[in-house]
Amino acid sequence: MTKKILSLILGLLTLLTLSGCPDENKSQKGKETEQIPNTMQKATTELEQIITLLGGPMFDSRDKMEQLKNQQIQTLTEKLSERPEQSSLGTDKTQQDQDSGSGNKKEESAQKENQGQQEQTEESPEGGNEKGDGKEGKGTEEEKGTQEENTAENIDTKRPSADGKKEETFQMEDSLFGIPQWNPENWKMIKVMTDGLFFTWNSLQPELLEKGVTTMQMTNFNTSLEGLSQSVKNQKIESAQTSSFQLMECMSDFFSYYKTDVPPEMQRLKSITTGIHFSVRQNDWDKAQELAIRLQQESTKLKAGIEDNQTTGFQMLEFSLADLGSGVRNMDSVLVMIHTNLVTANIHEMETKLTQNQEE
Numbered sequence: 001m002t003k004k005i006l007s008l009i010l011g012l013l014t015l016l017t018l019s020g021c022p023d024e025n026k027s028q029k030g031k032e033t034e035q036i037p038n039t040m041q042k043a044t045t046e047l048e049q050i051i052t053l054l055g056g057p058m059f060d061s062r063d064k065m066e067q068l069k070n071q072q073i074q075t076l077t078e079k080l081s082e083r084p085e086q087s088s089l090g091t092d093k094t095q096q097d098q099d100s101g102s103g104n105k106k107e108e109s110a111q112k113e114n115q116g117q118q119e120q121t122e123e124s125p126e127g128g129n130e131k132g133d134g135k136e137g138k139g140t141e142e143e144k145g146t147q148e149e150n151t152a153e154n155i156d157t158k159r160p161s162a163d164g165k166k167e168e169t170f171q172m173e174d175s176l177f178g179i180p181q182w183n184p185e186n187w188k189m190i191k192v193m194t195d196g197l198f199f200t201w202n203s204l205q206p207e208l209l210e211k212g213v214t215t216m217q218m219t220n221f222n223t224s225l226e227g228l229s230q231s232v233k234n235q236k237i238e239s240a241q242t243s244s245f246q247l248m249e250c251m252s253d254f255f256s257y258y259k260t261d262v263p264p265e266m267q268r269l270k271s272i273t274t275g276i277h278f279s280v281r282q283n284d285w286d287k288a289q290e291l292a293i294r295l296q297q298e299s300t301k302l303k304a305g306i307e308d309n310q311t312t313g314f315q316m317l318e319f320s321l322a323d324l325g326s327g328v329r330n331m332d333s334v335l336v337m338i339h340t341n342l343v344t345a346n347i348h349e350m351e352t353k354l355t356q357n358q359e360e
Contacts, residue, residue: 034258039204044251046197050228051244053186053193054237057277057340059270061348065341187235194225194232201225211257221250241278248274261354265302269321270347272298276324277340280333288336292328295321313353317346 048059058065205218224246231240252267272295279288299321303309320342327335 033260036255036258036260037204037207039200039207040251040254043197043200043204046193046200047244047247047251050190050193050197051241051248051274053190054241054244055278055281056241056244056274057344059344059348061352062345065345187232190240191232194229197225198229208254208257213254213257217250217253221247221254224250238282241281245271245275245278262351263302263305265298265305266347266351268298269295269302270344273324273340273343273347276328276336280328280336285328285331288328292325296325313346313350317343317350320346 052058060068201221208218209215224243228240228243228247231237231243248271252264252271255262255267256264272291275291276288276295279285279291299318303314303318306314308314320339324336324339324343327339
């Protein structure tokens with residue numbers, strides 16, 4: 001009898017446990033988040049690298065920024081320590097050249113003096129002077145001609161383009177920590193990476209279509225990618241920057257189709273920050289002001305939508321966004337360049353932390 005009662009109790013407990021599983025599974029399923037496709041992560045990384053090579057912000061962690069800073073300080077320290085030695089060596093070499101030149105001049109003077117004494121028996125002093133003056137005049141003319149030729153070469157490097165406008169060489173100021181962001185050699189790397197982005201994009205398209213991304217959105221990305229490719233081919237820096245910013249905006253829209261622990265506003269903030277960076281580089285402050293308003297709107301949405309908005313990481317991001325907006329309002333290009341890099345670094349830190357939480 002006791003065994004029957006125990007069996008009955010165990011059966012009831014099992015039944016209750018099984019009946020509770022469906023609701024629990026449904027609850028867990030409702031909390032599940034999606035993983036961003038690897039192809040989409042790859043496309044984003046490639047695009048960010050292209051943007052940085054075009055003189056845009058750096059999308060790295062604070063640790064990476066610190067590493068770059070230390071490398072730059074070490075490089076500058078080495079250069080400073082080498083200068084006195086180079087100066088000393090240069091002075092010694094100059095002195096040696098002067099002494100050597102002085103000795104040679106004395107020998108030449110003695111030879112000319114002996115030669116002049118011999119010629120005086122055959123020619124009059126006046127004739128000798130005229131001959132000497134002729135040589136000096138000829139040397140002066142040759143030097144003058146060389147100077148004019150060199151000047152012509154310098155002017156030749158700034159010839160007007162086919163449309164009659166003067167070509168301007170794109171120059172980029174030093175980036176954060178003084179590391180040059182732009183070099184004409186960057187075009188080679190950008191060309192390779194842009195070509196590669198076409199392959200990544202082709203792999204990503206079916207996934208986006210299945211997710212519900214509209215044909216128009218994908219067409220916009222494809223058009224901007226073709227525009228970037230053309231700008232890189234013609235080495236047009238400003239149009240290349242504009243196209244890469246447009247691609248970044250399209251990518252931020254794609255991220256909104258996935259349910260992850262990283263709010264879609266984070267990608268929009270990154271995109272808008274890139275646009276502000278390039279607008280200031282191009283001295284388009286009207287565009288920068290317009291984007292700064294959007295930046296504030298997305299920042300407000302992010303704070304309202306994120307559960308824990310009182311963490312140190314979020315507060316750091318919030319402060320950097322406010323400082324960036326202030327820099328744009330004051331039209332301070334130096335501060336804007338610093339704060340755009342600071343914003344992207346803070347976003348990188350938050351994305352990494354939220355992604356780790358999602359995987360756990």
